[in-house]
Amino acid sequence: MNEDIPELPNHEQSTLDAAFTSLSGSVSRSASELDQEAFRLHWLGRKQGRLKLISEAWLKSAPPEAKKALGIRFNQLKQQIEAVLETPTSAPKAPAEQGIDITLPGTLRAPGIPHPLLKTMHEIVQVFHHLGYSTNLGPQVESDFYNFEALNFPPNHPARDTPDTLVIAAQQTRPSRDRLLMRTHTSPVQIRTMIAQAPPIRIVIPGKVHRNDAADATHSPIFHQVEGLCVDTNITFSDLKGTLDHAMKALFGSDVKTRFFPSFFPFTEPSADVQISCIFCGGKGCRKCKHSGWIELLGCGMVDPAVFAAVTAERRKTDPSDDVYNPEKITGFAFGMGVERIAMVQHGISDIGHFYSGDMRFLEQFA
Ligand code: DAH
Numbered sequence: 001m002n003e004d005i006p007e008l009p010n011h012e013q014s015t016l017d018a019a020f021t022s023l024s025g026s027v028s029r030s031a032s033e034l035d036q037e038a039f040r041l042h043w044l045g046r047k048q049g050r051l052k053l054i055s056e057a058w059l060k061s062a063p064p065e066a067k068k069a070l071g072i073r074f075n076q077l078k079q080q081i082e083a084v085l086e087t088p089t090s091a092p093k094a095p096a097e098q099g100i101d102i103t104l105p106g107t108l109r110a111p112g113i114p115h116p117l118l119k120t121m122h123e124i125v126q127v128f129h130h131l132g133y134s135t136n137l138g139p140q141v142e143s144d145f146y147n148f149e150a151l152n153f154p155p156n157h158p159a160r161d162t163p164d165t166l167v168i169a170a171q172q173t174r175p176s177r178d179r180l181l182m183r184t185h186t187s188p189v190q191i192r193t194m195i196a197q198a199p200p201i202r203i204v205i206p207g208k209v210h211r212n213d214a215a216d217a218t219h220s221p222i223f224h225q226v227e228g229l230c231v232d233t234n235i236t237f238s239d240l241k242g243t244l245d246h247a248m249k250a251l252f253g254s255d256v257k258t259r260f261f262p263s264f265f266p267f268t269e270p271s272a273d274v275q276i277s278c279i280f281c282g283g284k285g286c287r288k289c290k291h292s293g294w295i296e297l298l299g300c301g302m303v304d305p306a307v308f309a310a311v312t313a314e315r316r317k318t319d320p321s322d323d324v325y326n327p328e329k330i331t332g333f334a335f336g337m338g339v340e341r342i343a344m345v346q347h348g349i350s351d352i353g354h355f356y357s358g359d360m361r362f363l364e365q366f367a
Contacts, residue, residue, distance in 0.1 A: 005050075005057050011066035020073045023054070024080060031084045043081045051078060116366040117224060117355050120343040121206050124226045127250040128204040131243065133228065136203045138189035140210065141168065145177040146188035150310035151267040159184060166210050166221070182210035186227035187267060190303075190334060193229065194311040198324040200232040201332070206339070217351045224339035229303075231325075231332030237270070237302060240333035244300060248276050251342065257283070259294065268301025268334055279345065288348075295345060300335035 008019055030039055043051050055074045062070055095102050114122070125135060138146075148160055155176075158164060168180040189205040205227035213219045230239070245258045257277040265271040275296045278289035285291040305327040315322040324330070340352050349355075354362045
C-alpha cells in the first residue's frame with residue numbers, strides 16, 4: 001500500500017474529477033483490504049497519512065484559482081474516509097471479551113439534594129400555601145421608593161444610609177425615590193403587589209436580601225427572608241396571632257408556644273416581635289435561649305395606614321377614583337422572617353457561615 005503520490009497534470013475540472021474518482025476508488029478498496037485501525041493510519045495518520053500528503057502536494061503546486069475546487073474535493077474525500085471509520089466492522093464484543101467484570105458493583109452516584117436553606121424556605125412557603133396564600137416575587141435591585149419610602153421610612157431613617165444599605169453607584173442625579181439599591185428586606189414586594197392588585201390579598205414572598213453587614217456567626221451580608229401579607233375586610237390582630245401561632249407549630253412541632261412582644265416597624269402599627277418557646281429545653285431555660293426559655297424569631301404587625309396611603313397615591317396615577325385600599329374599609333397584617341434564623345433553630349446550627357461554605361460534610365447531613 002505504499003503508493004507514490006499521484007501526479008496532477010493540470011487543474012481543469014475534468015482532470016480534477018478523474019483524479020478524485022480514482023482516489024475515492026482506492027479509499028473503497030483499502031476499506032475492504034485493511035482493518036479499521038490500519039485504514040485510519042493509512043489515510044489519516046498524522047505524519048504519513050495519504051490524505052495529508054496528497055493534499056499538501058496538490059494544494060502547494062496549484063494556482064490560486066484552483067485551490068477552492070481542490071479544497072471542496074478533498075473535503076468530500078475526507079468525509080468518505082470518516083464514513084468508513086464510523087461504520088462498525090463487526091458485532092460489538094461481549095463485556096467479558098472486553099475485560100469488563102459485570103459482577104462488580106457499579107459506581108454509586110448520590111443524587112443531589114435541595115440546599116438546607118432552600119428546604120426551609122420551601123417548608124415555610126408550604127405552610128402558608130396550605131392556608132390559601134400564593135407566592136409573589138420581586139427584584140433584588142430595588143428603588144428607594146419600594147424599599148423605604150412607600151413603607152413609611154422617614155427621609156433620614158438610618159436604614160437608608162450606606163452603613164446599613166448597599167446602594168447602587170452613580171444614583172445621585174436621580175430623584176431620591178428612583179435611586180437604586182439592593183433590597184434590604186422582602187417588604188417592598190408588599191407594595192408592588194398592592195399597587196398591582198386589589199384586596200383581598202394573601203401572599204408569601206420568599207427571596208434574597210442584602211445588607212451592609214460584616215459576616216459573623218449570626219450575620220451575612222446576603223441572606224433570605226419570607227415575607228407575608230394578608231389584606232381583606234375585618235382582618236384583626238387576632239387573625240395575625242392565630243396565623244403565626246399555627247405557622248410556628250407547623251414548623252417546630254405542635255408543642256411549641258408563641259408570644260408576641262411590642263416592637264416597632266415603620267410599616268406596621270401596632271408591631272410585634274414573635275417568640276417561640278425554646279425548642280431545645282422546652283422553655284425551662286438553656287444556653288441556646290440564653291436561659292430565658294424563649295427564642296425570638298420574626299417581626300409582624302398590622303399594616304400601617306400610611307402604607308395604604310402610599311399605595312393608593314400610586315394607584316390613583318392610573319385611576320384617580322381608586323379607593324380599594326381605604327383603611328376605613330380594609331385592614332391587613334404583615335410579617336417577615338429570616339430563613340437562615342429559622343433553619344439554624346430547626347437544626348441547632350450555631351454558625352450561619354455553614355450555609356454558604358459549600359462544605360460537603362455539612363451539606364450531606366441534610367441528604
Ligand atoms: N422587614 C422586616 C425586617 O427586615 C421584617 C418585618 C417585620 C416584615 C414586620 C414585616 C413586618 O412584614 O410586619 O427586619
